Amino acid sequence: MITLVLGGARSGKSAYAEKIIEDLGGGTYLATSRVWDAEMAERVQIHQARRNDLWHTIEEPVAIHDIIANTDKPLLADCLTLWLSNLMEMEADIDQETEQLCRALKMAKQDIVLVSNEVGLGIVPDNALARKFRDLAGKINQTVAQTADRVIFVAAGLPLIMKE
Numbered sequence: 726m727i728t729l730v731l732g733g734a735r736s737g738k739s740a741y742a743e744k745i746i747e748d749l750g751g752g753t754y755l756a757t758s759r760v761w762d763a764e765m766a767e768r769v770q771i772h773q774a775r776r777n778d779l780w781h782t783i784e785e786p787v788a789i790h791d792i793i794a795n796t797d798k799p800l801l802a803d804c805l806t807l808w809l810s811n812l813m814e815m816e817a818d819i820d821q822e823t824e825q826l827c828r829a830l831k832m833a834k835q836d837i838v839l840v841s842n843e844v845g846l847g848i849v850p851d852n853a854l855a856r857k858f859r860d861l862a863g864k865i866n867q868t869v870a871q872t873a874d875r876v877i878f879v880a881a882g883l884p885l886i887m888k889e
Contacts, residue, residue, distance in 0.1 A: 727830050728838045729873040731866060733846065737882035742801050742838045743775065749836055751779025752799030757808040759786050786811040790822075790829035798835055805841035805869065806862050813858065823865050827872045841866050843878065 728745060732738030746752045754776060760766045776782070785792060789802055802808075812822055830837060845863045850856045870876045876888040 726836045726875065727833065727873045728836070728875045728877065729866070729869050730838060730840050730877050730879060731843045731870075731887075732879035733843060736879045738840050738842075738879040739803055740775065741877070741879050741882070741884055742803065742840045745838050746799050746801045746836070747777075747779055749799045752781070752801065752835070753792075753796055754780045754782045755789060755792055755800055755802040756782060756784045757786050757789060757802065757804060757811065758784075759807075759811060787815065787817075790825040793826070793837055794829035794832040796833065796835050796837075799837070800833075800835060801838045801840070803840040805839055805865055806844065809858065809862055809865060813861070819861050819865070823868050827868060830869070830872050839869060839873075841869070 728742075730738045730742040730745075732741075743754075746754075758768075773782075781798070783792060786808070789808060793800060793802065809819070812819055842862065843866065844859050850859055870888065873888065875886070878885045878887050
């Protein structure tokens with residue numbers, strides 16, 4: 726089962742996604758974040774503090790497709806928008822990377838849960854880079870949602886099943 730969990734910042738999407746994997750008995754937490762400053766370090770610590778001994782963590786900011794395709798346990802990838810930021814910084818081919826991700830999802834032998842921010846609900850960003858990020862994130866979310874078996878939108882900690 727491939728599940729995409731979408732939501733805004735602080736919507737409860739990561740905690741909801743973690744519960745899906747914990748209900749399966751635990752698994753691998755694939756963290757895509759890079760710690761650039763104290764604020765990001767604090768965010769990472771909050772996520773780490775929530776996890777118990779049911780989790781094994783892999784930190785990989787870019788090459789997530791091989792991990793997803795070859796996992797032997799349920800896996801949570803958190804999150805696709807940080808992954809996108811990392812790819813943009815590297816000037817990677819986003820379409821090619823997204824295709825590789827979707828191929829890996831189709832090859833997965835275990836349940837996979839992916840977390841992504843829905844960034845298209847707010848105001849139009851005032852600069853070209855932010856607009857490009859918003860547009861690419863929307864495209865990735867749409868592509869992964871088509872591949873996923875289930876899509877859940879989380880707002881205020883409450884899930885809304887969009888696809889099942």
